[in-house]
Amino acid sequence: MVQELFDRATKCFKEQLPFVVYSKPNETELVGVFQHNDAVHKVKDFTETGFVFAPFDLNSDAILLKLDAVEKVRLNRSLEVAVHEDNMPKCDAIEKEGYIKLISKAIDRIHQGDFNKVVLSRKIEVDCKDDNFKVFQRILSVYKQAFCYFWYHPKIGTWMGATPEILVKSNGAQFTTMSLAGTQNSVDDNEPIWTAKELHEQQLVTDYIFDTLKEKVNSLNSLERGSVKAGRLWHLRTEMKGTFSPNKFGDAIKALHPTPAVCGSPLENAKQFIFENERYERTFYTGFLGELNTKTELSRNRNRRNQENSAYRSVVRSSELYVNLRCMQMFQGKAEIYVGGGITSDSIPEKEWEETVLKSRTMYRVLGSK
Ligand SMILES: C=C(O[C@@H]1C=C(C(=O)O)C=C[C@H]1O)C(=O)O
Incomplete structure (x- = not known):
């Protein structure tokens, strides 16, 4: 039962023990990972197993929750929980x-000519009197197609979100990644007409991922x-699939992150501009999170004629990492929502501001009070 999982997480929260509760896009399962003590486990090279929570800047530590206890329950995703549709961020003239x-x-x-694209962002402080679990329940209820999570570590903080973006998903030697960029408001269910600016900013991401990965993997195809x-919101997306040597997974992650979807291009120049000019630290926003090197057992039939000896098992490692977007950090009585967007030569500043207002609504509507 979902309630039992939430009760266990609530107990951990009170006892200051780390946990994460999450559900994958379009899945009817809610997973809880509970760590037995409050140790901070730092990721060294992404060969570790656990639930990883990595920052934007990999010079800071990526945190691993050990899989001391993993619980999975069925999630009734058709359960509708009321959200606050009329919650709108106040327009702060100075911030704007x-x-x-x-x-x-x-x-x-x-x-x-310093760079072609840079992703800029900001943080919005919002009062929130509701219990964290109530807020998370709203997230689960309205964002069925996203990776929804509630992450807590007493020594790091409390985060939650509903991200649409896969950094990388792997199963044995197979992997998938995506380039996601370009944003339009969804007026109805009709696909938007994309402008040259949006097509260009997304193409930069696709080209970058393709060029970066092709040297490091065995095969790579763009869909x-x-x-x-x-x-x-609507986004432009290109999926890429391929095969790689699973022992090179750490290298692939370090090469991929951060992509120009959250940083810019060329990467180092854009990153430097972000560090020098954004007026706050992103910490885990635009970092990534998810299952790292968990074991999946595969059963196969070796010989159909000899059923007794037919099944053999092999264990593969799989990972499912998402970019930490449409997220917020929770504090006592308030939340801090993080939002950003890609800037190119064709950007119109007022429109870019509006894009962050739209993106902030993803979390705004699940918060309980203004
Ligand atoms: C940076 C964010 O989103 C990223 C930037 C996008 C854009 O510039 O259009 C779209 C999707 C994401 O890759 C965010 O949501 O905060």
Whole structure:
């Protein structure tokens, strides 16, 4: 029962023991991972097994929750929980002015040739009197197609979110990744018409991922670009699939993250601009999170004629990592929502501001009070 899982997590929260509760896109399972003590396990090279929570800047520590206890329960995803549709972020004129200035500065630097794209972001503080579990229940109820999570470590913090973006998903030697960028409001269920700016900013991400990975993997194919809906937003997405040597997984992650979907291109110049100009630290926003090197048992039939000896088992490692977007950090009585967007030479600062307002609504509507 979901309630039992939540009760266990609530107990851990009170006793200050780390846990994560999550559900994967379109799945009817809610998973809880509970660590027996409050140790901070740092990831060294991504060969570890557990639930990873990694920051934007991999010079800071990625945190691993050990799989001391894993519980899975059936999640009734058709259960509708009321959300606050009319919750709208207040327009803070000073915050807006500062953000628009930052975008204009980035556009100037793009015109000077320093980089082609940079992803800029901001943090919005919102009062929240509701219990964390109530907020998370709303997330689960409204974002069925997203990776929904509630992560807690007493020495690091409390985060939750509903992300539409896979960093990498692997099963043995097979892997999938995606390039996700370009954002439009969803007016109805009709796919939007994408502008040249959006097509260009997404193509930069696809090209980067393809070029970076092709040297490091055994095979790589790009599927057709399409539009996907994430809550009330549309994005452009290109999936890429391939095979790789599973012992190179750590290298592939370090090569992939951060992609230009959350940082920019060329990467180092964009990253430097972010570090020098965003007026806060992203910490885990635009980092990544999920199952790292968990074991999956595969049974296969070796010989159909000899049923007795037919089944043999092999164990493969699988990982499922998501980019930490549409997320927030929870504090006593308040939440801090993180939002950003890609800036290119064709960006219009006012529109980029509006994009962050739209993105902030993903978490805003699940918060209980204004
Ligand atoms: C940076 C964010 O989203 C990323 C940026 C996007 C864009 O610029 O259009 C779209 C999806 C994400 O890759 C965010 O949601 O905060």
